[in-house]
Amino acid sequence: MKSYLSRLRTLTRAVSALAVASVLLVQTAQAGTFMPECYKPGLGDTGTIKHAKKEGPYRVALVNGHTGIPWREQMIKSVKVWAAAPENAKNITELKVVSTGSDVAAQIAAIDNFIQAGYDAIAFIAVNPTAFDAVIKRAKQAGTVLVSFDNPVDNPSVLRITPEWIEFEGIIKAQSVVNQMKEPKGKILEIRGIQGNSTDRDRHLGVQKVLAKYPDIEVVEVVGNWDTGTVQKVTADAIAVHGFFDAIICQHGCRGVTNAIKATGHPPVPVGGDAENGFVKALAMNDIPGISVSTSPGQGPVAVRAAIALLQGGEFPALVNVPTPYVETKDMKPNVNYFPDEPDTLETVTGYAVCGADMVFTPAQLNAQSADNN
Structure with missing residues (x-):
């Protein structure tokens, strides 16, 4: 029994040491990534994503899938607000936004069109998690940066941004x-x-x-x-x-x-x-x-900013988990957690403050934009 307990303690120490070493390896691999307070590594993910640096400014596309959902419409508006700010507009020669609906083939075709047209980066919300492997390969061959967000693809070769x-x-x-x-x-x-x-x-x-x-x-x-x-x-x-x-x-x-x-x-x-x-x-x-x-529509500009940073040589955890804001009824306050004078469709958490002051948007800013394709 004594011998068994001794072996068990030795094994326990070895496992603990291995676990600590694994954590340190992950931390080392992901040290120095872009804005780590915003782009935090997903649980259990150990890889990073980096692309060859490319001179800007850039042509960027946003490919949305499902339509008619207020969250998606506010997401598109928030991307347009963010991209129009002078400090961000200087890096973008063109921002193209399309919503393709629930058809997987239509969304893949839209991404392919942007690749063939020479766009530098494409951020997209995938209709299906497993259908995009082929177009991801084509993007890699063309040198086009892809960022999958909100409904991410099940492919670790592209940057994926999503809540846990x-x-x-x-x-x-x-x-x-x-x-x-x-x-x-x-x-x-x-x-x-x-x-x-x-x-x-x-x-x-x-x-x-x-x-x-x-x-x-x-x-x-x-x-x-x-x-x-x-x-x-x-x-x-x-x-x-x-x-x-x-x-x-x-x-x-x-x-x-x-x-x-x-x-x-x-x-x-x-x-x-x-x-x-x-x-x-x-x-x-x-x-x-x-x-x-809440999962904020502010994921849209968080993803577009990541795409531009990748073009500029930035490095990211391969899987990013954005924060999860929440509030229970007992703690809800008017004009903080809900807005009596705004439409019911407004997403009350408009962005991610931890990702910077330019990642939170006012209703007035959002209302000034259109969610239409351009």
Whole structure:
């Protein structure tokens, strides 16, 4: 027994030393990366991304996928605001913005068109996480910098910028909802996003990870497509079929949840949702317990700035996790967490202050821009 314990202690020390060494290697590999306070390495990622330096100014494209979603529209507007600022405009000879819809082939074709037209960098939100490997190879051959953000591709050869979705939807949102329930039992309605999307996939995994700890909770899943009208309909339909729920977890378009609660007479229950102004107002002004968790449309300019920095020779962690702002109902304040005089569609967290003063945008700045293709 003594010999066994001795070997066990030796093995434990060796494993601990290896873990420390691994952390130090990661820190060394990622030391000196661009704006580390903003572009933090994703959990478990050890690589970095760097391109050959290229003289500017640059031709830059933004390729959005799904359309008709206010978050995407505000993202495009925030990119245009950021790019128009004199300190940023000097590095950009042309900024082209296109939204291609949900067709994967159309989005790949748009990226290919920009590559063939000689654009220096392309930032994009992928419709599908696994369909872009071929176009990524073509971009590399052409010397075009690609940055994938928000719904990132599953390809480590390009810079990917995204929240840590499992933490976002699970450890933060779902756990807060369970904590605010009267007791951790009963029925929870989970309203998912667009199917086949990496973000929906990872957010759902986060919810599952948390709720697996509570065997007395039953989960009913519906698909809301991140669209307020669709979310309202599927929530109302679920209430009609299953009766009242003990809590609701919604990815996006969550103003539809509070609208459905009001329309159906459902009693207030803990609701985890997004940071759209209408949803946050509904929680705060109707004393609905819950949490607003945000992925800011400011990811757009964060990604475009990274693309330009890569062209200038900057180095980044291969996977960047942006911060996750959140606030519970009890802590919500007008004109801080929600804005009574602004439209319901405004994303209340307009940018990432940790990434610089030029990465937070006022409603007036955003309203002055168009979300249209140009």
